[in-house]
Amino acid sequence: MRVMQTNACSLSCGYCPTFCGGKVKRTALQPEEVATTFMEAHRAGLAQGLFLTSGIPGKPARAMDRMLAAVDILRRREGYGGYVHLKLLPGADSAQVEEAARLASRVSINLEGPGAAYVRRLAPEKDLSGDLLPKLEQAGRLLREARKPALTTTQFVVGPSGEKDREILGLVARLESERLLHHAHFSAFQPVVGTPMEGERATPAVRELRLYQAEHLLRQYGFRFEELPFDPDGNLPLDDDPKTAWALRHAEQFPLEVRAAPYELLLRVPGVGPKAALTLVRERRKCVIRGAEDLRRVGVDTARAGYFLTLRGRRLAPAPAAHQLRLFPHGQHLTQAPWRTPVPPCAFR
Numbered sequence: 105m106r107v108m109q110t111n112a113c114s115l116s117c118g119y120c121p122t123f124c125g126g127k128v129k130r131t132a133l134q135p136e137e138v139a140t141t142f143m144e145a146h147r148a149g150l151a152q153g154l155f156l157t158s159g160i161p162g163k164p165a166r167a168m169d170r171m172l173a174a175v176d177i178l179r180r181r182e183g184y185g186g187y188v189h190l191k192l193l194p195g196a197d198s199a200q201v202e203e204a205a206r207l208a209s210r211v212s213i214n215l216e217g218p219g220a221a222y223v224r225r226l227a228p229e230k231d232l233s234g235d236l237l238p239k240l241e242q243a244g245r246l247l248r249e250a251r252k253p254a255l256t257t258t259q260f261v262v263g264p265s266g267e268k269d270r271e272i273l274g275l276v277a278r279l280e281s282e283r284l285l286h287h288a289h290f291s292a293f294q295p296v297v298g299t300p301m302e303g304e305r306a307t308p309a310v311r312e313l314r315l316y317q318a319e320h321l322l323r324q325y326g327f328r329f330e331e332l333p334f335d336p337d338g339n340l341p342l343d344d345d346p347k348t349a350w351a352l353r354h355a356e357q358f359p360l361e362v363r364a365a366p367y368e369l370l371l372r373v374p375g376v377g378p379k380a381a382l383t384l385v386r387e388r389r390k391c392v393i394r395g396a397e398d399l400r401r402v403g404v405d406t407a408r409a410g411y412f413l414t415l416r417g418r419r420l421a422p423a424p425a426a427h428q429l430r431l432f433p434h435g436q437h438l439t440q441a442p443w444r445t446p447v448p449p450c451a452f453r
């Protein structure tokens with residue numbers, strides 16, 4: 105259950121419909137109301153966990169205290185031990201970060217951009233290096249020490265401040281390698297009518313998709329940041345997913361023989377995910393792989409993988425698959441008109 109405790113806000117984030125000048129009706133929930141409503145939904149089987157965020161009307165510490173009070177009621181009075189994702193507000197103090205890490209299963213704070221100047225362009229009152237990043241790192245250290253598996257998350261607004269994918273993923277890679285960040289979200293900018301950035305161009309949603317795919321390569325496929333296939337302009341190619349782009353630039357590593365390639369190399373084949381690679385390695389010990397049908401059965405996307413694999417020395421496809429862009433309809437609704445939905449990005453994840 106996602107709750108925005110109040111949509112009143114004194115900040116002027118340029119992409120947000122509930123920024124201080126936004127023409128939206130404002131409302132606020134007391135901590136008691138958040139806790140009671142959630143517990144009713146939870147007991148009725150309608151909500152398994154809580155995601156709690158808030159606007160910032162006035163002092164950030166006061167809004168953060170109200171959020172912490174709601175979770176404290178859930179934990180202490182209601183005895184609720186389930187999932188709570190608590191959004192840290194910009195300007196929260198260190199003691200509040202500690203309290204959030206103690207009470208919540210997951211803590212997040214939106215970094216918005218990979219550098220201080222980018223963040224100022226998006227959200228003039230937010231301070232990346234003096235506030236957002238140190239708070240995320242503090243929360244990450246606390247959750248890591250407490251061995252809470254969900255750890256921290258963050259979100260970037262992609263596009264209008266001119267940042268590069270290389271900068272975003274460089275920061276993400278550093279935080280994830282230090283286990284201060286579990287994973288990152290990327291939000292392709294869409295101008296919202298009535299906001300300070302309503303005249304800016306929308307970011308193609310396919311860029312958001314490519315960032316997610318590249319982050320998965322770092323976190324689940326054993327790729328190092330230096331291996332990500334950035335174009336000379338510092339962004340990921342849009343036509344191919346990053347794994348395919350990397351494979352096409354490293355022809356010397358392919359094709360791989362299905363019957364012999366180690367798990368770590370199979371993971372680098374486009375169309376082979378961690379589960380398929382593991383199943384393939386297990387299955388080939390027990391039975392003979394006869395052809396593409398057997399590979400499909402273990403989860404390999406043979407249309408994408410065929411060019412990069414051989415079976416008994418014969419390549420399974422004569423050429424790489426056509427560009428993946430066709431496979432992802434996300435890439436199509438990219439020149440849409442400005443959004444009219446009055447929901448701020450921080451209310452999503």
Ligand code: SF4
Pocket residue numbers: 113114115116117120121122123124158159160227448449450
């Ligand atoms: S993004 Fe959050 S902090 Fe910024 S204006 Fe919107 S509600 Fe306020």
